[in-house]
Amino acid sequence: MKQVADLYVRVSTDEQADKGYSQRNQEEVLKKYCQINNIGIRDIIYEDHSAKTFVRPKWKLLLVNLKRFKNKTDLVLFTKWDRFSRNAGDAYQMINTLRKLGVEPQAIEQPLDLSVPENKMMLAFYLAVPEVENDRRALNVFHGMRRAKKEGRYVSQAPIGYVNRTKDDGSKYISIKEPEASVMRWAFNEIAKGIFCTEDIHKMARKRGIKTGKHSFWLAVRNPLYCGKIRVPQYKDEESYLVNGQHEAIISEELFYKVQDIVDGRKKVIRPKVETIQELPLRGFLKCPVCGKVLSGSKSKGRKKYYAYYHCYKGCTHRSNADEVNHLFIQELLQYAPRKEYKKVYSIIILEAYKEQTKERQNEKAQLLNQIKDYENRLAKARDLLMTNQIDSADYRDIKSDYGDKLARLQARYSGLNTDDDDIEKLLNQGIENLFRIHSIYENSEFVACRDLIGSIYPENLIFDGIGFRTTRINEAVQLMYLINKELDSKEKGTNQKCFDLSLMVGDEGFEPPTPSV
Numbered sequence: 001m002k003q004v005a006d007l008y009v010r011v012s013t014d015e016q017a018d019k020g021y022s023q024r025n026q027e028e029v030l031k032k033y034c035q036i037n038n039i040g041i042r043d044i045i046y047e048d049h050s051a052k053t054f055v056r057p058k059w060k061l062l063l064v065n066l067k068r069f070k071n072k073t074d075l076v077l078f079t080k081w082d083r084f085s086r087n088a089g090d091a092y093q094m095i096n097t098l099r100k101l102g103v104e105p106q107a108i109e110q111p112l113d114l115s116v117p118e119n120k121m122m123l124a125f126y127l128a129v130p131e132v133e134n135d136r137r138a139l140n141v142f143h144g145m146r147r148a149k150k151e152g153r154y155v156s157q158a159p160i161g162y163v164n165r166t167k168d169d170g171s172k173y174i175s176i177k178e179p180e181a182s183v184m185r186w187a188f189n190e191i192a193k194g195i196f197c198t199e200d201i202h203k204m205a206r207k208r209g210i211k212t213g214k215h216s217f218w219l220a221v222r223n224p225l226y227c228g229k230i231r232v233p234q235y236k237d238e239e240s241y242l243v244n245g246q247h248e249a250i251i252s253e254e255l256f257y258k259v260q261d262i263v264d265g266r267k268k269v270i271r272p273k274v275e276t277i278q279e280l281p282l283r284g285f286l287k288c289p290v291c292g293k294v295l296s297g298s299k300s301k302g303r304k305k306y307y308a309y310y311h312c313y314k315g316c317t318h319r320s321n322a323d324e325v326n327h328l329f330i331q332e333l334l335q336y337a338p339r340k341e342y343k344k345v346y347s348i349i350i351l352e353a354y355k356e357q358t359k360e361r362q363n364e365k366a367q368l369l370n371q372i373k374d375y376e377n378r379l380a381k382a383r384d385l386l387m388t389n390q391i392d393s394a395d396y397r398d399i400k401s402d403y404g405d406k407l408a409r410l411q412a413r414y415s416g417l418n419t420d421d422d423d424i425e426k427l428l429n430q431g432i433e434n435l436f437r438i439h440s441i442y443e444n445s446e447f448v449a450c451r452d453l454i455g456s457i458y459p460e461n462l463i464f465d466g467i468g469f470r471t472t473r474i475n476e477a478v479q480l481m482y483l484i485n486k487e488l489d490s491k492e493k494g495t496n497q498k499c500f501d502l503s504l505m506v507g508d509e510g511f512e513p514p515t516p517s518v
Helices: 014-019 022-036 057-068 088-100 119-128 134-150 180-193 198-207 214-221 253-263 322-334 340-387 393-416 421-436 438-444 447-457 476-489 497-501
Strands: 004-010 040-047 075-078 104-107 162-166 172-176 229-232 241-244 296-301 306-311 319-321 462-464
Touching (some): 004 022, 004 057, 022 040, 040 057, 088 119, 134 229, 180 198, 180 253, 198 214, 241 393, 306 322, 319 322, 340 393
Parallel strands (some): 004 040
Antiparallel strands (some): 306 319
């Protein structure tokens, strides 16, 4: 015959009941225990009084109900004996009272068969010294913090860019802290460009004002908290997963997952070093035309001065004079510099090309939705296999962890496809303004900004063959600017309608040339 139980959930004060997580955690644990052991639940009693005596409002009401509905309840379940009582004498009397009513009290985390006399010694121990069980108290805190994470609250030390706050009601939360938040936003965007490695970006971020070590910075760029998510870690048979946080996000989910692809090595990046010799701004961006290795560079002492060279290594003897290469590279950049008198023409053509390409977004959205539904169906099938014992819980956790991560990435990509046209026009104007200054930016800006500009225009490495530069791909918007310049050069007035028939479509990535610090 199926047993029926009353669940007794107690905390010490009403403040803990209103603001804490222990009460909800006890309820969850008790319900799960009843589900596993096929025990019916008649009632759940919530108490917020001390366990020094049984003079408690909800407990008195429970006794009245047990007497009124005798033989309707078989068990009174609680998580531990200190939830029941902290007074051994009162506890023994209450146990006898409950037994006369045909009810057995039991702590699911400290089970005792009270029909065995020796177990009364253990019961006395559980009732007399609960205060000294530090490990148990620590576990209570752990469950409370875990419950807080499940509800989207971040209750630990605030990471870089956030600060811990307390509301008027005493509840804890985190809020954005400037200027650290802006520096972290900048760092995520720099990593997403794929130009410099994470270590160099950390060095630049420290110069911008954040005070954190290399390891802490690495953990920060891996933390989904920055895109508004909180990770609930794996515990026992419950796998790790993400929940929506109650704090304000610093970056978008799309940007966060793009950064994860780069730091995980799923996306090819150039990763030259930020710091290099001033006379060798292209070091790390050039490939050897002979063997295909990335060229290094150094300075050699002549009779009167030092001369800089880009050169290969490990047996390859190729080398090029750095001054000549740098001069030719500046001429290469000038091909992409727009003309101020045609700013409106550039804006119209590039915006039209962008809008034409984004028509494909609807198809991409449909494909993403299909993929999302496919993975959701796979997860549902895995749950069915688990319920029918065709796979074990460990296999299910692995499947859910793998598919859950892919689902999150697909959903982030889907949300990132929604772009406001007004924002696009603003970004376009900023990008064109940067290109107007392309020559002066390269020659006069900070050295790091120069290398950032090079990496933004040329996503792939350059090959200098002694005459000119070759590369497999350049920034799509810059390439379209080059085609417009050629078309304008072929017209006497430079505004012929054929300019609007250029076929190059501007891609989403690299649409706006980044603004270097000047």
